Amino acid sequence: MEANFAGMSFLTLEKLGKLRYGSDIVNVVADARLDHGPGLGTFGYDDEGVPAQCTPIITGGLFTGYLTNRETAVSIGLDRSGGTMRTESWNRLPIIRMTNISILPGSWRYDDLIADTDDPVLMETNRSWSIDDRRYHFQFSTEIGWEIKGGKKTRMLKNPSYSGITTEFWNSCDAICSREDWTLWGTPNCGKGQPMQTMGTGHGAAPARFRKVKLGAAFAKS
Numbered sequence: 484m485e486a487n488f489a490g491m492s493f494l495t496l497e498k499l500g501k502l503r504y505g506s507d508i509v510n511v512v513a514d515a516r517l518d519h520g521p522g523l524g525t526f527g528y529d530d531e532g533v534p535a536q537c538t539p540i541i542t543g544g545l546f547t548g549y550l551t552n553r554e555t556a557v558s559i560g561l562d563r564s565g566g567t568m569r570t571e572s573w574n575r576l577p578i579i580r581m582t583n584i585s586i587l588p589g590s591w592r593y594d595d596l597i598a599d600t601d602d603p604v605l606m607e608t609n610r611s612w613s614i615d616d617r618r619y620h621f622q623f624s625t626e627i628g629w630e631i632k633g634g635k636k637t638r639m640l641k642n643p644s645y646s647g648i649t650t651e652f653w654n655s656c657d658a659i660c661s662r663e664d665w666t667l668w669g670t671p672n673c674g675k676g677q678p679m680q681t682m683g684t685g686h687g688a689a690p691a692r693f694r695k696v697k698l699g700a701a702f703a704k705s
Contacts, residue, residue, distance in 0.1 A: 493617045493649075494546060496559065502546040505653030508589055511541040513550055515566060515582035522685025523669035524582035526569075531577060533566035540584070544654070550579050571680035578676050583667065585687030589659030593690055596658055598634035600692055605629040605636065606643055622646035646697050655696065660689035 494502070505511075512519075515526050515535035526535055531553055540548045549555070551565040569580040597605070608626040615621070628640035667687040674681050 493619045494549075498546055499549070499559065500545065500547060502650075503544055503654065504541050504546040504650055505544040506656050507544050508659055509541055509544045509653050509656055510539070510587040511584065512587065513538040513540055513548070513565065513567065513582050513584050519583055519585065520667040520685070520687065522583040522667045522687070523671060523683030524584070524685040526582075529564075529566045529568045529577070530570045531564060531566075531568040533564045533568070535582070536566050538565045538567075541653075550581065552577075552579050555579070569682055571682060575676070575678070575680050578680070580675060580680075580682050581673065581684040583685030583687060585667065585685065586659065586689075586691070587687075588662040588665040588689045589691070591658050591660045593660050593664045596660060596690065596692060597631055597636075599658075600631065603631045603692070604640065604643060604698060605631055605690075606645065610642060619649050620646075621649060621652075644699055652693060652696065655694045656691055657694060658692040660691065662689075665689040 514537040515524055515529070516537055517525055517535075519525065519537065528534055533553070538548045538550070540546075549559060549565070550567040551559070551561060552568045553564040556564045567579050567582055568577040570577040606625040606628045610624045610626045612623045613621065622644060623646070624642055624644035626642065628643035629636040630638045630640065665687060666689070667685050669683060669685045671683045672681050673684045
């Protein structure tokens with residue numbers, strides 16, 4: 484896993500295929516194929532010569548996959564590498580890196596989701612992030628938020644933040660918007676390794692709803 488170069492992970496081997504990571508509607512893939520979209524993690528072959536492919540990471544809320552190379556794939560009983568060995572340049576060793584890590588779209592229309600949610604805060608545009616070494620406790624903030632009243636945007640909120648525990652957060656997801664509102668975002672400067680390697684990664688997502696999330700320092704809303 485890429486976590487080898489960025490701390491550890493609570494997703495240990497005995498949890499593979501067993502851990503309820505999120506709700507039934509949560510499906511996450513690592514997909515470097517052009518079919519997934521022209522993302523910053525899209526390519527034809529990784530730096531071990533493995534063709535780009537799609538690896539299910541979370542399927543119906545269940546933890547189902549890791550990022551792998553030729554060596555680690557064998558250690559978890561796979562027949563082939565997941566094709567995630569990448570290097571910044573000819574003078575760096577390839578290491579396991581994220582490709583396009585995306586949550587697949589759901590079925591909700593954006594306007595219907597806003598209208599259906601009582602007294603929510605709509606948060607947009609990531610601003611900062613913090614997560615522990617095991618990728619379990621987190622706190623993120625965004626540049627802008629909106630209070631929703633009566634199914635419409637009202638008061639603007641500056642730099643709202645939210646925090647929680649990874650599995651609790653994803654299990655609270657009860658709505659994801661459709662492909663129409665899905666976007667393949669990207670991070671051009673994801674750094675890992677020693678010496679440091681900077682890599683582009685993609686993150687596809689659509690607006691989604693999470694219940695009982697801790698906002699700011701003291702209060703919770705949908």
